[in-house]
Amino acid sequence: xxxxxxxxxxxxxxxxxxxxxxxxxxxxxxxxxxxxxxxxxxxxxxxxxxxxxxxxxxxxxxxxxxxxxxxxxxxxxxxxxxxxxxxxxxxxxxxxxxxxxxxxxxxxxxxxxxxxxxxxxxxxxxxxxxxxxxxxxxxxxxxxxxxxxxxxxxxxxxxxxxxxxxxxxxxxxxxxxxxxxxxxxxxxxxxxxxxxxxxxxxxxxxxxxxxxxxxxxxxxxxxxxxxxxxxxxxxxxxxxxxxxxxxxxxxxxxxxxxxxxxxxxxxxxxxxxxxxxxxxxxxxxxxxxxxxxxxxxxxxxxxxxxxxxxxxxxxxxxxxxxxxxxxxxxxxxxxxxxxxxxxxxxxxxxxxxxxxxxxxxxxxxxxxxxx
Numbered sequence: 001x002x003x004x005x006x007x008x009x010x011x012x013x014x015x016x017x018x019x020x021x022x023x024x025x026x027x028x029x030x031x032x033x034x035x036x037x038x039x040x041x042x043x044x045x046x047x048x049x050x051x052x053x054x055x056x057x058x059x060x061x062x063x064x065x066x067x068x069x070x071x072x073x074x075x076x077x078x079x080x081x082x083x084x085x086x087x088x089x090x091x092x093x094x095x096x097x098x099x100x101x102x103x104x105x106x107x108x109x110x111x112x113x114x115x116x117x118x119x120x121x122x123x124x125x126x127x128x129x130x131x132x133x134x135x136x137x138x139x140x141x142x143x144x145x146x147x148x149x150x151x152x153x154x155x156x157x158x159x160x161x162x163x164x165x166x167x168x169x170x171x172x173x174x175x176x177x178x179x180x181x182x183x184x185x186x187x188x189x190x191x192x193x194x195x196x197x198x199x200x201x202x203x204x205x206x207x208x209x210x211x212x213x214x215x216x217x218x219x220x221x222x223x224x225x226x227x228x229x230x231x232x233x234x235x236x237x238x239x240x241x242x243x244x245x246x247x248x249x250x251x252x253x254x255x256x257x258x259x260x261x262x263x264x265x266x267x268x269x270x271x272x273x274x275x276x277x278x279x280x281x282x283x284x285x286x287x288x289x290x291x292x293x294x295x296x297x298x299x300x301x302x303x304x305x306x307x308x309x310x311x312x313x314x315x316x317x318x319x320x321x322x323x324x325x326x327x328x329x330x331x332x333x334x335x336x337x338x339x340x341x342x343x344x345x346x347x348x349x350x351x352x353x354x355x356x357x358x359x360x361x362x363x364x365x366x367x368x369x370x371x
Contacts, residue, residue, distance in 0.1 A: 037286030053168035226256030239263030
């Protein structure tokens, strides 16, 4: 489905639709989803669905500081920023901002203790949270309604379950990620008119969360893309020491020197770069979901995490999926026998992905894209 597809439902029809939670159409809805970048991309179709269903409803989205930079300029949505580094002080500041307001619905879409504590600062009649299986960190103590169980589904499907509970249409997916023209122009200045792919080689660094593939593997894929398709590679990422190391080493190893933009672009510029690319390639990370949000196919590398839960939603057919084999190796069982979303936390788990698997998937993807 094209991320820019609009609903054909008329506004006149939309305003008559009643939410079963309220017995009327809502006048104000607050969405609470703070992070991370990939999850924000997966939340956006739910917000667009609310806009389609009730175009006169005031929608407020409480979101993290970095994530708000990506959403800046979103039409018809009030963004209220909570910086997690501000702790309880920031929570009190949000409470002051919302003083005198009361939402018809709070969609508590982040099952984490910090988010639940923050939700106490949001006045709302109906406080809708996850079902028992997905309500981590005792989220149910902070809500008075729960969505229906829908086990072993993608994260995006979980967010759309909130839309179903509200009584809105959850079948049409629409992103319309805001990207200013000046950022598209900057992307063109950075890469010129040549055809290219984007590689974001590193995932966020967390304790015992091994999601990064090898520098050597990426180097071979970069040369394959150039030699077989004339595709230049653009490297993207943050300004961490690890990411800078990847950029430097890839510049040394590749015969087709990539354009190294690691640590050199804003989130909006990154979105524009991904939007203009033939494909985006990387591990389980935000840029995979940015590909989905901008209509660009994402070739994901998954071994430690389950792509059926966190893979790029519209590109799961392009995922190199070593997760089932690694689950069997680590736990001695099939994916269906372990908890949904369980990670394989072995340092060498991503080494199970072979270069030949990645280049073969790239060949398939580009063949279909050019057909």
